Amino acid sequence: MKSFCTFLLFFVATSYSVAQTNYRNGYIITNENDTIVGLIDYRTEAMLAEKCTFKANELSSEQIFLPGQIAGFRFTDDGKFFVTREITINNSKRIVFLEFLVQGTLNLYYYDDSKTDLTYYFFEDKNGIMLEVSKQPNVWINNSQYKVDLRYRDRLKYIVRDVESLRKMTDKAEYNHKNMINITKTYHDKVCTTGEECIVFETTKTKRYTLKYGVYGGIFNLPYEPLHNAGWSIGGQLNLCNTRLTKSFSFQLDLGLSMMPSNTKEYNDFFFYTVIMSNKYTYHKGNVRPMVGLGLVFFGNLVGEDPLVWIGLNTSIGLNIRVIKEQFIFCSLEYNLSLPIGVKFPQLKVGYMF
16 A cells, blocks of 8 residues: 555656656847747746746757846747846845736736746836736635735826826726736827837737547456456546646546446446546657556446445557547557556557547
8 A cells, every 4th residue: 555655646746747848939039139049948937937948949959048148038939028137026136037018118027926926017117117016816814705905906006197097997907918918008009109119029828728528439358257358448538738838748537438248147247437547648749649648547346236446557558640630539558457456457449539
């Protein structure tokens, strides 16, 4: 039991600690204002605020740039743009990469702070002064009242105080990119007298998570003496991937129903269920994508007076074949091993993921 618990902890830990790059097209901006085109590791805002991992091409070695070592970097597919800035949080100065949202009479930046788990918007005025807007998490008070921190609206009102018509907008502003960008653009339109264009750099919203669904049928071989060793199975799958961290690794939940037909009148057909939780690695390029997986399997009988519940290991190898866009026909060969009693059985699955 101790060894199983150790494995379970290791399994859960690896689900979140796997280091996998997620390079996308982009360019860095040197401190001399030169641009160098290449590939940039696309991660969460909190991770991108701390460093930029760059490669000239897929075969080149990685270069890690810290805030201040370069002026900034930008992804060309969705327009996300990060620049080096000095900010002050809790009376402490730090140099970070801020996400550049709007360039205008007021410049708008966004910062996700991994140290405090808070997010910040910074408005930079024409004199280069950074004005911070932040919000504390919503909390329950005495399990009966929900407290929402709305002090950021007063801060916004102060920042755009010279435009009276923005009062209603700030009074109702939600704490998100859309509202902050709209306030900044409207402010620029009201006060800009030179005709300069207000530029919004965030052009495309990128999903952080993708969820795919699959259905399958299959056959298996289970050494169970009173019955035929071969049987059939049907089931469904949910596949969750954090595309901001990696496109290759995902977590998959598989729910299956299986049946082994009886070969004598003395025994009934044997029905059992399986629940598989696994980490999957899938090569994410091309129309034919190899896949491997490792996980835990729980299975038990659905009929009979004495319920059987086994816990074991599941390994898999297979192929995902793209049909249209991000829909795939998949086939996988899996091997299950029950830890308590050592029962082993292979299984072949063929299905459709959409």
